[in-house]
Amino acid sequence: MESIEKKLREEAKLLLAEKRVDVIVGFEKGTLPLVATPCFIENPDDAEKLVWNACCTQNLAKFVHDVLSQHRASQVRVKPEDRKKKVVGVVGRGCATRSIVLHLQEKQYDRDDVVIIGVPCTGYIDYKKLSGKLGGEEVLDGAAEGDQIKVKTASGEKAIALKDVLAASCLTCRFNNPVISDMMIGDPAPPMDPDHEYDDVNAVEAMSVEERWAFFEKEMDKCIRCYACRQTCPSCYCKTCFVEQSQPRWVGVGEDETDTQVFQIMRMYHMVGRCVDCGSCSSVCPMGVDLRKFLKKLDKDVFELFGNRPGSSLDDQPPLSAYTENDKENFIFNP
Amino acid sequence: MSENKASEGWEPRIVAIVCNWCTYAGADLAGISRIQYPPNVRIIRVPCTGRINPFYVVKALQEGVDGVLVSGCHPGECHYITGNLHARRKFAMLKSFLTYIGMEADRTMFTWVSASEGERFAQVIKGVTEAVRALGPATKMVKKI
Ligand code: SF4
Ligand code: SF4
Ligand code: FES
Numbered sequence: 074m075e076s077i078e079k080k081l082r083e084e085a086k087l088l089l090a091e092k093r094v095d096v097i098v099g100f101e102k103g104t105l106p107l108v109a110t111p112c113f114i115e116n117p118d119d120a121e122k123l124v125w126n127a128c129c130t131q132n133l134a135k136f137v138h139d140v141l142s143q144h145r146a147s148q149v150r151v152k153p154e155d156r157k158k159k160v161v162g163v164v165g166r167g168c169a170t171r172s173i174v175l176h177l178q179e180k181q182y183d184r185d186d187v188v189i190i191g192v193p194c195t196g197y198i199d200y201k202k203l204s205g206k207l208g209g210e211e212v213l214d215g216a217a218e219g220d221q222i223k224v225k226t227a228s229g230e231k232a233i234a235l236k237d238v239l240a241a242s243c244l245t246c247r248f249n250n251p252v253i254s255d256m257m258i259g260d261p262a263p264p265m266d267p268d269h270e271y272d273d274v275n276a277v278e279a280m281s282v283e284e285r286w287a288f289f290e291k292e293m294d295k296c297i298r299c300y301a302c303r304q305t306c307p308s309c310y311c312k313t314c315f316v317e318q319s320q321p322r323w324v325g326v327g328e329d330e331t332d333t334q335v336f337q338i339m340r341m342y343h344m345v346g347r348c349v350d351c352g353s354c355s356s357v358c359p360m361g362v363d364l365r366k367f368l369k370k371l372d373k374d375v376f377e378l379f380g381n382r383p384g385s386s387l388d389d390q391p392p393l394s395a396y397t398e399n400d401k402e403n404f405i406f407n408p
Numbered sequence: 409m410s411e412n413k414a415s416e417g418w419e420p421r422i423v424a425i426v427c428n429w430c431t432y433a434g435a436d437l438a439g440i441s442r443i444q445y446p447p448n449v450r451i452i453r454v455p456c457t458g459r460i461n462p463f464y465v466v467k468a469l470q471e472g473v474d475g476v477l478v479s480g481c482h483p484g485e486c487h488y489i490t491g492n493l494h495a496r497r498k499f500a501m502l503k504s505f506l507t508y509i510g511m512e513a514d515r516t517m518f519t520w521v522s523a524s525e526g527e528r529f530a531q532v533i534k535g536v537t538e539a540v541r542a543l544g545p546a547t548k549m550v551k552k553i
Contacts, residue, residue, distance in 0.1 A: 277508065282507070282511075285509060288510070289510050329551060329552075331470050331550065334470075335467070335470050338466055338505070339466060342466075342501070342505060345501045367509065370505065371505060374500075374505070375501070393494070393497055393498060394494075396493035396497055397493075398493070400493070400496055404500055404503050404504070404518060405518055406517040406518060406519040406532065406536065408531040408534065408536075
């Protein structure tokens with residue numbers, strides 16, 4: 074980890090100094106202990122701030138899209154010959170690079186608008202699990218060191234194994250190394266446990282229809298519709314999201330539970346073939362809604378029906394903008 | 409609650425979203441051929457199944473319909489060539505997802521009826537109405553106004 078961080082800083086500094094990128098999106102130390110926060114680095118000397126450890130939770134592709142789309146909007150009123158190009162460098166692990174592939178497939182920006190500094194990933198911390206391990210005690214100080222997390226709380230110091238607090242998405246991640254990159258830092262990370270990626274989904278499928286509805290209702294009942302999940306999701310980049318649209322008003326703004334359910338169904342449905350299981354939405358949710366149990370079902374179906382793993386390859390076609398003549402039809406009603 | 413409604417002579421309310429070129433014409437044919445089918449469906453005509461936003465289905469369920477039927481041209485016969493092939497993928501995913509979260513599978517139905525299949529249209533409506541009747545009134549995700 075140490076050496077990855079060191080190389081990452083060197084590489085980032087060089088990219089900025091040589092003006093091959095205008096900004097680097099990475100992680101820096103957060104203001105709270107044991108937290109890393111996304112950062113934007115424009116000055117080569119600031120490259121020292123970059124960190125890479127198990128506290129880096131968010132999918133950075135979101136910010137690549139943000140920066141590039143804002144830049145494009147800022148150039149609209151500039152004369153074509155005076156328009157400037159902006160190149161974004163990004164610290165990209167498996168899931169972030171998959172999101173970038175999706176952005177490229179969806180023609181959000183060009184490949185040469187982004188420079189991907191590929192990093193291997195051994196997973197990040199699920200802070201809800203960590204808090205469980207600490208009995209809800211506040212973290213006073215801490216450091217993520219390799220496969221150990223050192224935490225200091227009011228009741229003393231503890232060492233926790235990273236594997237005990239890894240996010241669900243990471244435990245069964247199939248793509249923990251970048252799928253595309255312009256340079257690679259460190260050796261590829263050892264594989265996680267993708268054979269069990271659908272265990273949670275299979276468990277839900279095994280329930281009765283009433284149990285499943287009760288589960289969905291219970292999870293969605295927690296949701297306060299803060300829209301943090303949408304804000305953090307790299308695939309949620311519409312300028313006007315359906316939840317804010319007023320013509321037509323798809324979802325009511327009150328606290329009616331069915332509006333929340335409809336919001337969730339539709340946000341998740343928009344992830345068909347577009348969710349990379351980065352877990353960012355689950356990790357930012359303040360209410361602990363188990364979004365992954367539902368999103369992963371879409372992932373499973375997309376793979377079973379169309380053989381597609383979202384964002385895994387630039388050559389793929391997004392499953393909902395493609396078809397074959399013999400797509401499965403067993404859901405069609407025939408009297 | 410479902411028993412109450414049923415004993416009050418509850419009748420299923422079904423929304424059928426159908427494409428202009430095939431199923432709507434099929435419904436027309438059923439009409440002019442005087443083929444009887446249950447009066448429980450309200451038909452919404454759209455240009456093509458490819459034009460149907462899956463949101464329509466979810467919204468209809470929220471507004472309290474007991475069943476939704478989507479029907480268009482048979483694969484290979486779409487007026488816009490591939491609209492229904494795209495729709496087939498969208499609706500395969502939608503139906504599977506709605507079932508996964510605990511909606512009854514028979515509340516959302518998808519099928520193909522061509523312009524010459526007046527008889528099939530009547531059969532489909534009968535079949536869907538019976539399936540929805542067996543489920544009883546919709547209770548899940550219904551907005552109370
Ligand atoms: S982040 Fe959680 S609480 Fe907020 S809208 Fe999303 S699911 Fe609901
Ligand atoms: S829906 Fe959640 S897990 Fe999927 S890509 Fe968006 S943030 Fe990541
Ligand atoms: S026109 Fe009938 S499905 Fe496309």
